[in-house]
Amino acid sequence: MRSATITRKTAETDISVTVTLDGSGSHDCQTGVGFFDHMLDQLARHSLIDLTIRAKGDLHIDDHHTVEDVGIALGQALAKALGDKRGIRRYGHFRLAMDDAQIATALDLSARPFLIWNVDFPTPKIGTFDTELVREFFQALATHGGITLHVDKPHGFNSHHIAEAAFKSVARALREAVEPDPRLGNALPSTKGAL
Helix, strand or coil, X not given: CCEEEEEEXXXXXXXXXXXXXXXXXXXXXXXCCHHHHHHHHHHHHHHCCEEEEEEEECCCCCCHHHHHHHHHHHHHHHHHHHCCCCCECCEEEEEEEECCEEEEEEEECCCCCEEEEXXXXXXXXXXXEECHHHHHHHHHHHHHHCCEEEEEEEECCCHHHHHHHXXXXXXXXXXXXXXXXXXXXXXXXXXXXXX
16 A cells, blocks of 8 residues: 655644545545645545645645645655655646636646645635645645646636635646556666655
């Protein structure tokens, strides 16, 4: 079973993340940030990666540290669960439509973190959630997961739909990338001999 648990404790947050790559998309995410929990649930459900998150953060200041540090811990958990990445597809892409919003994601589990983020939001907040934190989460995920991640928004005028479409699109691309490739066997999906 490809799974991992990461704990991260700082002066700002106390976080535990458990992932199971070969799951069914079950989720139990409790960060204290309601909208973020909803997005993490979408990430699990549409990637079919089982996800359990417990986070306590300095929410009396704002949501930033909690959201960013969950991204860090989740990226580390994904990298640990993938191990040496033998036999995986490595690449994933998905274009997802949600009402007015359309998000296109392409990613590579390359161990070379990079984020291209062409997603803007028409409002600064979704309820009480700062929309700029969506990018912060994916930056942390890409950096600490060793993921080359490109996310583009061709369409969208509703901030909730844009954010949710982004999480779902990344989830579906991740699902493709982490899956075992039956034609590859136990080989690495790279000519370099390492990822």
